[in-house]
Amino acid sequence: MQKAEPAAALAVARDASPDEVRARFLALVKVFHPHRFARRPSDIVRLANEVFLLLRRAAQRLSEPSTAAAGDRIAILPAAASAPATVAASVAARASDISPATQPRLDVDAALARRRRNRSHPSTTNGGQASTATPPPASPETLEKVRRREEEQKGRFDTAMEDLRRGRLPSARVALRALAAESPSARPYRAYLHYVTGRMHESAGRTSEAIVEYERALGFDPDLDVAKQSRAALNGAGAAEPAGGAGRFGRWFRK
Amino acid sequence: MAGRIIGIDLGTTNSCVAVLEGGAPVVIHNQEGGRTTPSMVSWTPSGEVVVGSASKRQMVTNPSRTVFGVKRLIGRRFDSPQVGRLAATLPYQIVPAKNGDAWVRIGDRDVSPQEVSANVLRKMKQIAEDYLGEEVSEAIVTVPAYFDEVQRRATRDAGAIAQLEVRSILNEPTAAALAYGVQKQTEQKLAVFDLGGGTFDISILAIESGVFEVLATSGDTDLGGDDFDRRLIDRMLEEFALAHGVDLRTDAVALQRLKEAAERAKIELSSSLTTEINLPFLASGDGGPLHLLRELSRGELEGICRKLIDGLEGPCRQALSDAQMEAADIDQVLLVGGMTRMPAVASKVVDIFGKQPSKGVNPDEIVAMGAAVQSGMMGGELVEVVLLDVTPHALGVRVTGDRMAVVIPANTTIPTREHKVFATTDDDQSYVVIEVYQGQGERASDNRFLGRFVLGDLPARPAGRVRVDVSFTLDADGLLEVTALESESGRAASVKIEAASGLSPAELARLAAAQP
Numbered sequence: 001m002q003k004a005e006p007a008a009a010l011a012v013a014r015d016a017s018p019d020e021v022r023a024r025f026l027a028l029v030k031v032f033h034p035h036r037f038a039r040r041p042s043d044i045v046r047l048a049n050e051v052f053l054l055l056r057r058a059a060q061r062l063s064e065p066s067t068a069a070a071g072d073r074i075a076i077l078p079a080a081a082s083a084p085a086t087v088a089a090s091v092a093a094r095a096s097d098i099s100p101a102t103q104p105r106l107d108v109d110a111a112l113a114r115r116r117r118n119r120s121h122p123s124t125t126n127g128g129q130a131s132t133a134t135p136p137p138a139s140p141e142t143l144e145k146v147r148r149r150e151e152e153q154k155g156r157f158d159t160a161m162e163d164l165r166r167g168r169l170p171s172a173r174v175a176l177r178a179l180a181a182e183s184p185s186a187r188p189y190r191a192y193l194h195y196v197t198g199r200m201h202e203s204a205g206r207t208s209e210a211i212v213e214y215e216r217a218l219g220f221d222p223d224l225d226v227a228k229q230s231r232a233a234l235n236g237a238g239a240a241e242p243a244g245g246a247g248r249f250g251r252w253f254r255k
Numbered sequence: 256m257a258g259r260i261i262g263i264d265l266g267t268t269n270s271c272v273a274v275l276e277g278g279a280p281v282v283i284h285n286q287e288g289g290r291t292t293p294s295m296v297s298w299t300p301s302g303e304v305v306v307g308s309a310s311k312r313q314m315v316t317n318p319s320r321t322v323f324g325v326k327r328l329i330g331r332r333f334d335s336p337q338v339g340r341l342a343a344t345l346p347y348q349i350v351p352a353k354n355g356d357a358w359v360r361i362g363d364r365d366v367s368p369q370e371v372s373a374n375v376l377r378k379m380k381q382i383a384e385d386y387l388g389e390e391v392s393e394a395i396v397t398v399p400a401y402f403d404e405v406q407r408r409a410t411r412d413a414g415a416i417a418q419l420e421v422r423s424i425l426n427e428p429t430a431a432a433l434a435y436g437v438q439k440q441t442e443q444k445l446a447v448f449d450l451g452g453g454t455f456d457i458s459i460l461a462i463e464s465g466v467f468e469v470l471a472t473s474g475d476t477d478l479g480g481d482d483f484d485r486r487l488i489d490r491m492l493e494e495f496a497l498a499h500g501v502d503l504r505t506d507a508v509a510l511q512r513l514k515e516a517a518e519r520a521k522i523e524l525s526s527s528l529t530t531e532i533n534l535p536f537l538a539s540g541d542g543g544p545l546h547l548l549r550e551l552s553r554g555e556l557e558g559i560c561r562k563l564i565d566g567l568e569g570p571c572r573q574a575l576s577d578a579q580m581e582a583a584d585i586d587q588v589l590l591v592g593g594m595t596r597m598p599a600v601a602s603k604v605v606d607i608f609g610k611q612p613s614k615g616v617n618p619d620e621i622v623a624m625g626a627a628v629q630s631g632m633m634g635g636e637l638v639e640v641v642l643l644d645v646t647p648h649a650l651g652v653r654v655t656g657d658r659m660a661v662v663i664p665a666n667t668t669i670p671t672r673e674h675k676v677f678a679t680t681d682d683d684q685s686y687v688v689i690e691v692y693q694g695q696g697e698r699a700s701d702n703r704f705l706g707r708f709v710l711g712d713l714p715a716r717p718a719g720r721v722r723v724d725v726s727f728t729l730d731a732d733g734l735l736e737v738t739a740l741e742s743e744s745g746r747a748a749s750v751k752i753e754a755a756s757g758l759s760p761a762e763l764a765r766l767a768a769a770q771p
Contacts, residue, residue, distance in 0.1 A: 026466045030641045034731035038633040
């Protein structure tokens with residue numbers, strides 16, 4: 001049940017608008033809220049709680065353009081190569097008659113800080129073949145490979161722009177993200193990636209986050225007109241939340 | 256065939272009970288014709304328990320054995336600052352229980368607040384049974400939105416002692432919004448300003464397509480009508496001491512008379528500009544009996560209570576900010592709780608929200624009516640409406656430096672599940688202690704402790720290399736379950752956090768059985 005595709009869980013189209021997602025979520029909540037099952041046996045109530053959590057998660061994922069893969073925002077420590085977690089059945093906890101003074105404590109930040117100091121920063125030039133790098137003298141085969149690859153990337157970029165024009169922001173974003181990851185020094189990919197992210201924030205009512213993304217976009221391409229226009233529009237509106245859709249799912253995941 | 260679920264507003268000063276009839280909430284009046292019943296319990300010298308108006312009538316003659324306002328004690332610890340402040344002003348004695356909770360001493364018996372409230376709940380249950388002509392075994396009971404886990408559980412226990420299965424602990428502002436919104440059926444943003452006898456709640460809700468969604472809630476569980484009374488009482492005590500050199504604080508009967516008079520004067524001044532406080536033979540001095548006769552104006556009362564009134568603004572601003580809204584975004588403001596009848600309070604609301612509050616809401620009854628509406632939602636009579644409430648305080652785990660690592664932020668919609676990954680602090684650390692706290696403080700020890708458990712047999716690794724994934728699940732009733740999982744070994748432990756204080760199941764069973 002945990003792995004159900006978000007759109008399928010809510011029975012909406014994958015590119016449904018935030019309004020559609022919300023309407024669907026509210027309709028389902030009316031049927032599946034655990035309180036509806038209050039008089040049933042407790043295992044039914046438990047199941048109802050799980051179903052609700054699933055619906056909620058699905059609605060979150062579909063509405064919020066998360067910059068990370070599912071589950072990533074949850075982990076605080078950088079992903080280490082550890083064995084996949086086998087969710088064992090709950091084991092009864094041991095009684096705690098350990099004196100507070102000697103209890104080993106959980107610590108987030110100290111451990112993190114230590115790890116960060118010990119790690120070296122990953123290289124930023126893996127895979128990049130763009131203008132800022134000085135490539136070694138290339139053989140004809142390599143040049144051909146590069147040319148084909150750039151053509152293929154351009155194709156995907158055009159598709160992403162088409163998606164953007166048609167308002168299919170999530171698809172555009174996915175494509176731009178992949179492009180930016182493959183060619184980190186290609187500024188247009190990054191600029192548009194931030195622009196599209198900003199647009200998604202804006203349509204979800206998160207004006208301040210949207211402005212941040214437009215600024216970032218302009219950082220990569222100061223002449224990006226669409227970003228300039230969007231930013232101006234928001235600044236002109238005085239960061240007021242649009243009515244009737246403001247931050248609807250913002251509360252679902254406060255940082 | 257399941258019976259009816261009743262809705263009970265268990266207030267600090269007064270309680271109210273309602274049921275759903277023909278899809279609409281109906282308030283049930285008691286034998287004396289009152290639509291609310293004082294939340295007071297007395298133990299007469301002969302050992303009889305008296306509840307409600309009868310208890311209130313003997314408040315003055317039996318001050319040390321008449322318990323009122325016990326909602327301010329329920330779920331609290333004896334050594335908490337709130338209880339300390341309260342104990343000094345009450346004519347009945349507060350004592351610590353074995354587990355540190357605040358209990359009440361009646362004669363030679365120590366009684367828990369849960370037991371006191373159970374008497375009130377039982378009275379409300381009887382009122383409903385008399386009206387319905389059938390037995391009632393299930394109820395929705397309301398609490399202030401700002402009540403924490405421990406206070407909620409204690410309230411639920413009070414229901415159990417009264418032989419009522421509490422199907423849901425419902426937040427009072429949410430209940431009011433339900434009762435109001437169900438009648439109107441329009442999409443809107445609502446602010447519910449609930450100032451009762453002992454607590455203050457402000458909740459912001461969105462009503463959309465029959466879904467009542469709480470966006471944010473804030474308040475003060477230590478601010479209510481009783482505090483307004485107390486300011487007035489303190490002033491009168493000062494004046495009396497100055498005039499006659501007599502300190503009435505040690506005179507339980509005089510204190511009760513003053514309390515009664517202060518409450519009455521306060522209520523009168525909501526509709527009159529002046530009133531008279533007349534207490535003949537209040538005390539005796541060297542020259543004979545001493546009387547208290549004083550005029551009080553509305554303006555003077557407002558002056559005495561100015562700080563309390565101004566203190567209402569902070570939580571309102573906080574709630575608006577948490578809901579990411581401005582006052583102008585609010586369509587309607589509902590006033591709930593008797594104290595909102597005070598003109599100074601009502602005008603404070605207008606100051607904050609920039610609009611007149613909605614008329615046509617009975618501030619004393621709407622919460623019980625909302626509880627009745629929810630009983631309809633749970634019992635199946637109302638299907639077009641559903642409620643999405645939030646947890647009012649952050650929930651988290653204590654980490655090094657006594658810091659609070661928040662796992663579920665405040666104002667998160669429930670049910671919810673969140674998790675956070677933690678790391679060990681020592682090399683070869685073999686176990687971790689998960690300590691669960693609730694509250695907004697940065698330091699864990701400033702917050703409410705809910706419980707602890709241990710995850711042991713951790714693999715031996717350098718400090719920071721062992722990751723423990725701690726998952727918090729809050730169900731629709733706000734019951735918390737915490738699970739800790741160590742990913743490498745697959746070791747896991749979990750516990751349903753039931754509040755660390757309160758009554759044990761054995762004590763509960765004994766008390767429930769002892770009820771007549």
